[in-house]
Amino acid sequence: MQALRKQDLLLLGLAVVFYAIVQGLLMADIIGPFWELNIVLVGINIILAASLNLINGFTGQFSIGHAGFMAVGAYVGAVMTVKFSLPFIVALAGGAVAAGILGFLIGLPTLRLSGDYLAIATLGLGEIIRITILNIPYVGGASGFMGIPRLADFTWVFFLTIFTLFFIKNLIRSSHGRACISIRENEIAAETMGIDTTRYKVLAFTIGASFAGLAGTLFSHYFYIAHPASFTFMRSFDILTMVVLGGLGSMTGAVTGAVLLTFISAALASYPEWRMVIYSISLIILMLYRPQGLLGDKEISLSIIKRLTGGDSRAEN
Amino acid sequence: MLKTNKLSIMFGGLRAVSNLNLDIKKGQLVGLIGPNGAGKTTAFNLLTGVYQPTEGEVMFDGKNTRGLKPFQVTQLGMARTFQNIRLFANLTVLDNVKIAYHFHVKYSVAEAVFRLGRYFSEEAEIEEKAIELLKIFGLEGKKDELAKNLPYGEQRRLEIARALATKPKLLLLDEPAAGMNPQETHDLMNLIRWIRDKFDLTILLIEHDMGLVMGVCEHIYVLEYGSLIAEGTPEEIKQNPRVIEAYLGEEVS
Ligand SMILES: Nc1ncnc2c1ncn2[C@@H]1O[C@H](COP(=O)(O)OP(=O)(O)OP(=O)(O)O)[C@@H](O)[C@H]1O
Ligand SMILES: [Mg+2]
Numbered sequence: 119m120q121a122l123r124k125q126d127l128l129l130l131g132l133a134v135v136f137y138a139i140v141q142g143l144l145m146a147d148i149i150g151p152f153w154e155l156n157i158v159l160v161g162i163n164i165i166l167a168a169s170l171n172l173i174n175g176f177t178g179q180f181s182i183g184h185a186g187f188m189a190v191g192a193y194v195g196a197v198m199t200v201k202f203s204l205p206f207i208v209a210l211a212g213g214a215v216a217a218g219i220l221g222f223l224i225g226l227p228t229l230r231l232s233g234d235y236l237a238i239a240t241l242g243l244g245e246i247i248r249i250t251i252l253n254i255p256y257v258g259g260a261s262g263f264m265g266i267p268r269l270a271d272f273t274w275v276f277f278l279t280i281f282t283l284f285f286i287k288n289l290i291r292s293s294h295g296r297a298c299i300s301i302r303e304n305e306i307a308a309e310t311m312g313i314d315t316t317r318y319k320v321l322a323f324t325i326g327a328s329f330a331g332l333a334g335t336l337f338s339h340y341f342y343i344a345h346p347a348s349f350t351f352m353r354s355f356d357i358l359t360m361v362v363l364g365g366l367g368s369m370t371g372a373v374t375g376a377v378l379l380t381f382i383s384a385a386l387a388s389y390p391e392w393r394m395v396i397y398s399i400s401l402i403i404l405m406l407y408r409p410q411g412l413l414g415d416k417e418i419s420l421s422i423i424k425r426l427t428g429g430d431s432r433a434e435n
Numbered sequence: 436m437l438k439t440n441k442l443s444i445m446f447g448g449l450r451a452v453s454n455l456n457l458d459i460k461k462g463q464l465v466g467l468i469g470p471n472g473a474g475k476t477t478a479f480n481l482l483t484g485v486y487q488p489t490e491g492e493v494m495f496d497g498k499n500t501r502g503l504k505p506f507q508v509t510q511l512g513m514a515r516t517f518q519n520i521r522l523f524a525n526l527t528v529l530d531n532v533k534i535a536y537h538f539h540v541k542y543s544v545a546e547a548v549f550r551l552g553r554y555f556s557e558e559a560e561i562e563e564k565a566i567e568l569l570k571i572f573g574l575e576g577k578k579d580e581l582a583k584n585l586p587y588g589e590q591r592r593l594e595i596a597r598a599l600a601t602k603p604k605l606l607l608l609d610e611p612a613a614g615m616n617p618q619e620t621h622d623l624m625n626l627i628r629w630i631r632d633k634f635d636l637t638i639l640l641i642e643h644d645m646g647l648v649m650g651v652c653e654h655i656y657v658l659e660y661g662s663l664i665a666e667g668t669p670e671e672i673k674q675n676p677r678v679i680e681a682y683l684g685e686e687v688s
Pocket of ligand 2: 475476477518
């Protein structure tokens with residue numbers, strides 16, 4: 119058990135070193151504003167992908183309405199900072215809690231549905247959230263919520279991303295997480311083992327939604343604006359693509375998917391019309407040759423990296 | 436321990452289980468037999484809350500289980516295995532057993548996420564107990580293998596180990612020896628008798644292999660077309676003309 123703590127500390131240490139390097143490069147202006155924006159976007163996307171992965175990958179419930187919860191976080195957070203002048207950290211918590219509550223309320227009835235039906239219901243609910251926001255003049259309606267201060271920066275995004283990853287990793291590697299995974303593996307057997315499957319589906323959905331809300335608050339406070347067009351089902355698909363690309367049920371997979379897709383879309387920024395084409399083609403290729411995603415449900419861990427780098431002698435046998 | 440009163444269920448026009456009265460005492464090892472399609476598995480599904488009875492009721496450990504969901508019945512102390520094995524196929528053998536301990540775990544989600552308090556000690560305890568159970572079933576050497584990669588007989592044993600991890604008072608086994616060779620079957624029966632004593636269990640098992648049921652069970656219920664046609668000790672069942680006619684035929688003589 120002590121080893122667990124040691125590994126966590128090591129990972130945290132590496133994260134801080136990584137942070138220091140990137141922050142240094144940012145301050146020295148070696149990384150320009152375009153890539154800075156994309157690095158921030160990577161972080162936000164990691165939070166979105168990791169939290170959707172908790173629902174879709176680990177608990178096995180097919181949700182595709184994540185953009186809706188992100189929108190809730192984006193707007194609720196903005197209302198708190200702009201209209202009520204509350205501190206950013208309160209807005210972050212508020213965005214996450216609001217999205218979580220909505221996730222709980224939506225999850226309770228919809229998680230009784232399974233498979234395709236759940237997917238359709240969550241897709242529809244995501245759109246309903248967006249259209250509702252579109253019709254609220256208080257938050258700007260169709261023209262969007264403007265004049266949001268840029269309170270988020272690389273530091274905020276980075277540490278909240280790390281927080282999210284540790285939160286979800288620790289949850290998954292606990293009895294509660296195993297309960298979620300057992301639902302994915304065999305719902306009837308899980309129920310027979312005394313697991314309240316509805317409770318754990320709703321729990322995963324609520325936690326997933328609140329992290330999407332957190333990502334939303336970061337998003338609107340980095341891009342100065344919350345606009346309904348940012349939260350269409352296309353965004354939900356984007357997030358889903360990251361998770362499926364990386365591998366459903368793999369934490370490091372979700373991170374890999376988020377990093378890859380964010381940078382691919384950044385690289386294609388000047389050819390926006392090609393973006394979806396390349397997306398689609400890469401997904402088709404992936405589904406043909408590696409339907410389980412790049413990492414499947416495996417994880418990249420320190421011990422595997424050690425084995426790969428230090429295990430050359432064994433590789434020769 | 437378990438008592439049913441006129442337990443019945445209709446599937447459309449079919450009375451899959453009809454007026455079933457069971458009375459199982461604490462510590463007994465009881466068999467439920469009958470030809471294919473007699474309603475044995477359906478009876479298990481009624482007992483465990485998978486189906487709600489059309490009529491009649493189940494009293495388990497003094498409580499009426501009407502309206503309870505399967506997980507709630509399990510939490511009352513009734514565990515089961517499935518005729519068509521339902522393991523968590525892509526998880527390790529060890530995780531399969533750990534999951535079954537879940538509802539005894541006391542640490543909260545917050546304690547898990549922030550790795551506080553009871554998390555470490557309880558996780559260590561779960562692991563230790565799971566390995567202990569795997570040892571009993573001769574599976575500790577395979578604890579890190581995926582459940583789906585185990586041979587058939589071991590999958591069946593793992594399912595029993597997993598059911599035991601919920602710490603039941605009553606264990607329901609649906610054809611635990613199906614697909615096993617005679618040696619495995621023999622060993623399994625000894626094991627079943629042994630766990631009954633060691634864990635202070637009451638066991639109800641469905642089995643097709645007559646020799647095996649007669650050898651291990653103290654009391655037997657016989658179902659045909661959803662109805663009970665006989666009950667009694669193995670000796671009584673062997674001599675019951677109705678049973679011989681309906682089901683056993685030359686197998687017993
Ligand atoms: N969910 C269901 N819906 C409709 N009919 C069902 C259902 N489950 C079982 N039956 C029917 O009920 C009858 C009893 O089935 P059951 O599976 O309980 O038999 P069994 O005694 O376990 O047989 P076997 O020895 O083959 O396992 C069968 O005719 C079966 O087709
Ligand atoms: Mg059956």
